[in-house]
Amino acid sequence: MTEILQTAINATSSGGFYALVAIGVALIFSIMRMVNFAHGELIMAGGYLLLVLAGVPLLLAVLIMILAVVLLAVIIERVAIRPVRGANPATLMITSYAISYLMQNLVLLTVGGEPRSVAVSRHLLKPIEIGSLNVRLIDLITIATAILMIGGLSVLSRRSLGGQQMRAAAQDFTMARLCGVRADRIVAVTFGVSGFLAAIAAVLLVAQTGVLNTTMGQTPVLLAFVATVLGGMGSLSGAAVGGFLLGAATILLQTYLPREVADYRDAILFSLVIAVLLVRPNGLIAGRAPVTRV
Amino acid sequence: MNLRSPLPTRFATPILLVAGITIVAALASTGSVSLQQTIMEMFINVVLVVGLYTFSGNSGVLSFGHTSFMAIGAYVTAALTMPPLLKQQPPLGLPGFLVDAHLSLLPAALIAGVAAGLIGAIVAVPLMRLTGLAAGIGTFALFLICQDVIKNASTLTAGEESLVGIPISDTVWSTWGWAVAVVLVAFAYQTSRAGLRLRASRDNEAAAAAAGVDIRRERRIALALSAVIAGVGGALYSNLLGVLSVTDFSFAASFLIIAMLVVGGMTSLSGAVVGVGVVTLVVQGLRTVEAGTSVAGLEIPARPGMTEVGLALLLLLVLALRPRGIVGGLELRWPRTFRRGRTPAALATNPPLEITDDVA
Numbered sequence: 137m138t139e140i141l142q143t144a145i146n147a148t149s150s151g152g153f154y155a156l157v158a159i160g161v162a163l164i165f166s167i168m169r170m171v172n173f174a175h176g177e178l179i180m181a182g183g184y185l186l187l188v189l190a191g192v193p194l195l196l197a198v199l200i201m202i203l204a205v206v207l208l209a210v211i212i213e214r215v216a217i218r219p220v221r222g223a224n225p226a227t228l229m230i231t232s233y234a235i236s237y238l239m240q241n242l243v244l245l246t247v248g249g250e251p252r253s254v255a256v257s258r259h260l261l262k263p264i265e266i267g268s269l270n271v272r273l274i275d276l277i278t279i280a281t282a283i284l285m286i287g288g289l290s291v292l293s294r295r296s297l298g299g300q301q302m303r304a305a306a307q308d309f310t311m312a313r314l315c316g317v318r319a320d321r322i323v324a325v326t327f328g329v330s331g332f333l334a335a336i337a338a339v340l341l342v343a344q345t346g347v348l349n350t351t352m353g354q355t356p357v358l359l360a361f362v363a364t365v366l367g368g369m370g371s372l373s374g375a376a377v378g379g380f381l382l383g384a385a386t387i388l389l390q391t392y393l394p395r396e397v398a399d400y401r402d403a404i405l406f407s408l409v410i411a412v413l414l415v416r417p418n419g420l421i422a423g424r425a426p427v428t429r430v
Numbered sequence: 431m432n433l434r435s436p437l438p439t440r441f442a443t444p445i446l447l448v449a450g451i452t453i454v455a456a457l458a459s460t461g462s463v464s465l466q467q468t469i470m471e472m473f474i475n476v477v478l479v480v481g482l483y484t485f486s487g488n489s490g491v492l493s494f495g496h497t498s499f500m501a502i503g504a505y506v507t508a509a510l511t512m513p514p515l516l517k518q519q520p521p522l523g524l525p526g527f528l529v530d531a532h533l534s535l536l537p538a539a540l541i542a543g544v545a546a547g548l549i550g551a552i553v554a555v556p557l558m559r560l561t562g563l564a565a566g567i568g569t570f571a572l573f574l575i576c577q578d579v580i581k582n583a584s585t586l587t588a589g590e591e592s593l594v595g596i597p598i599s600d601t602v603w604s605t606w607g608w609a610v611a612v613v614l615v616a617f618a619y620q621t622s623r624a625g626l627r628l629r630a631s632r633d634n635e636a637a638a639a640a641a642g643v644d645i646r647r648e649r650r651i652a653l654a655l656s657a658v659i660a661g662v663g664g665a666l667y668s669n670l671l672g673v674l675s676v677t678d679f680s681f682a683a684s685f686l687i688i689a690m691l692v693v694g695g696m697t698s699l700s701g702a703v704v705g706v707g708v709v710t711l712v713v714q715g716l717r718t719v720e721a722g723t724s725v726a727g728l729e730i731p732a733r734p735g736m737t738e739v740g741l742a743l744l745l746l747l748v749l750a751l752r753p754r755g756i757v758g759g760l761e762l763r764w765p766r767t768f769r770r771g772r773t774p775a776a777l778a779t780n781p782p783l784e785i786t787d788d789v790a
Contacts, residue, residue, distance in 0.1 A: 171563075216746055216750075219749075219750035220749050220750055220753050223749070223753035223754075224753070224754070225492075226492055226692055226696055227692060227749055227753045227754070229492070230688065230689055230692045230745065230749060231745075231746065231749050233685055233689075234689070234742045234745035234746050234749070235742070237682075237738060237742040237745075238738075238739060238742035238743065238746070240738075241736075241738035241739045242739060244735035244738070245735040245739060249735075354681070358570075358574075361567070361570070362570065362571065365563055365564055365567040366567075369563055369564075399582040400579070400582055401578075402574055402575070402577070402578040403574075403578040403579055403582075406571035406572075406575050406578075407571070407575060409567070409571050410556060410557070410568055410571050413560055413564050413568060414556055414559055414560070417559070417560055417561065417564050418564070419564075
C-alpha cells in the first residue's frame with residue numbers, strides 16, 4: 137500500500153510538471169497554429185537567469201526571473217515570429233525551432249557548454265516522513281503549483297476579457313479580429329502568458345534537478361508536444377490531461393515494467409502513444425477539429 | 431506539367447538538377463581533400479533531403495521520423511560491410527549469419543535501402559491512418575522509439591558507445607552517382623500516376639478524395655519509397671564517416687534535414703536540392719570563420735557555437751523573407767529565351783500547402 141501511494145505521488149508530480157509545460161505549448165498552438173519549440177528555451181533561459189541571480193534572495197530572484205522570461209517571450213514573438221505569422225505550419229515550426237537553436241547556441245557562446253549546477257533550496261529535496269511515506273517537498277510543491285496554474289488559467293480564460301479574447305482567437309482568428317479583437321495585442325498577451333508558464337516550469341525543474349545545460353528545455357517540450365496531440369490539439373484541458381498522462385505513464389512504466397524490458401521504456405511509451413492516436417486521431421479530448429467541407 | 435510539351439521541356443527539371451550536381455562534382459573532384467569531403471557530405475544530404483521530400487513534399491505531411499530510416503540503413507550497412515572480426519568485439523555481438531557477411535558498399539547500400547523500405551512499409555500501415563499533426567506526432571514517436579532502440583540494442587548498435595571500423599569507400603563520383611539516381615527516382619515518382627494522385631491530395635485533400643484518390647494508400651507508397659531513399663542515404667553516411675553513434679540520428683540531425691528542405695522550398699524537387707546547396711554553402715562559410723581566420727588583417731578568434739548561431743539566423747531570415755522557401759514551390763525550368771513553343775500553362779504554381787485558418 138505504502139509503495140503504491142509513493143509511486144502515485146511521484147507519478148502525479150511528474151504528470152503535473154508535464155501538464156504545466158504542455159499547456160504552455162498548447163496555448164500558442166491554439167492561436168497561432170504553431171508548434172512552439174522555443175518554449176523549451178524559455179525554460180532554459182529561466183534556469184540560467186536563476187544562476188545569474190544567485191546572490192539575490194530566492195523569492196526576489198524568482199520574481200525578477202519570471203518578469204524577464206515573460207519579456208523575452210514577448211520580444212521573441214515581436215522580432216522573429218510576427219514576420220512569418222500566417223505562413224504554413226511547416227514554416228512556423230521551422231521558425232520556432234530556429235529560435236530555439238539560436239538561443240541554445242547563444243548560451244553556448246556566452247556561458248559555455250558544460251553543465252552548471254544551481255541550488256534553489258536544499259530543504260525542497262529532503263524527504264519528509266508522513267506516516268510511513270517518504271515525500272520530497274518539491275514533489276508536493278510541483279503538484280500544488282500545477283493544479284494552481286491550470287485552475288487559474290482556466291478561470292482566467294473564462295472570466296477575464298483577455299482570456300475570452302484569447303479563446304475567441306483560438307476558435308476563429310479572422311472572425312475574432314472582425315469582432316474587434318486586436319490581433320497583435322492578443323498574440324503578445326498569449327506569448328506573455330506562455331512565458332510565465334515557462335518561468336514557473338523553470339523554477340520547478342531547476343529545484344528538482346539542480347543542473348543547468350543548454351538543452352535542458354528540449355526534452356520536456358518535445359514530450360509536451362506529444363502530450364498536446366495525445367490530449368487533443370487546440371483544447372487546454374486536453375493538453376493538461378495529455379501532459380499529466382504522459383508524465384504519470386513514464387513513472388508508472390519505470391516502476392512496474394519487468395526488468396528485461398525496462399530499458400525499452402521510452403519505446404513502449406511511444407508505441408502506446410501511436411496506439412492511442414490510432415483509436416482517437418483527434419486526441420483524448422477532441423477540440424473542434426477543423427474539417428474541410430466542400 | 432503538360433504531357434504534350436517536347437521532351438526537353440518535360441524533363442527540364444531533372445536535366446537542370448543533374449547538370450548542376452555534375453558541375454559541382456567535376457569542380458570538387460579536382461579540389462582539396464577537405465573540399466571533397468564537404469561535397470560528398472553535401473551529395474549524401476541531397477539523398478537524405480530528397481528522401482524526405484519524396485514523402486513530405488508530395489504528401490504535405492511533415493515527418494520527423496526519417497532519421498529512423500536513415501539509422502536503419504546506416505546500421506545495416508555497418509553490419510554488412512565491417513570486417514568479421516570487429517563484429518564480435520563487445521559490446522557488439524551480431525548474429526551468426528551477419529558475422530560472415532562482408533559486402534562492398536554497392537550491394538550493402540541496396541540491401542540497406544530495401545531493409546529501411548520494408549520497415550517503412552510496415553510502420554506506414556498504422557501511421558498513415560493518422561492525418562495532419564497527429565501524423566507528424568506519429569512519425570515523431572517513431573523517431574523516439576528508434577532512439578531508444580539504438581541506445582539499448584547494444585549488440586547491434588554498440589548502444590551509447592560508438593560503432594567503429596566501418597570501411598570507408600565513398601568518393602565524390604560515387605556519391606554523385608547516388609545523388610543523381612535519387613533525383614531521377616524522385617522525379618519519376620512525382621510525375622507518375624501515383625505521385626500525381628498524392629500531390630493532388632496534398633493540394634486539396636477533400637477534392638482528391640472526392641475524385642477517388644485513396645489518400646492513405648498513396649501516402650503509404652510514398653513513405654515506403656522515401657524510406658528506401660533515406661536508408662540508402664544512411665548507408666552512404668555510415669560509409670563516409672566510418673563511425674556511428676546515436677547522436678548521428680538525434681533530433682538536431684533530423685531537424686537539419688527538415689530545415690534544408692524547408693529553406694529550399696518543401697513542395698518541389700528543385701527546392702529540396704537547392705536547399706541542400708544553400709545550407710551547405712552557409713555552414714561551410716561559417717565553419718571557416720568559426721575556426722578563426724583573419725579578414726583584411728582583422729583577426730577573428732575561434733568561437734565554438736558560431737556556426738549554429740549563424741545558421742539559425744539564416745533560417746529565420748529566409749523564412750521571414752520567403753516563407754515558402756527559396757524556390758517557392760516552383761521547379762527549375764529553362765530560361766525563357768531558350769524555350770520553344772507555348773508553355774505558360776506549364777508555369778502554373780502550386781497552391782498553398784494546406785487549407786488553414788487565415789492568421790493575418
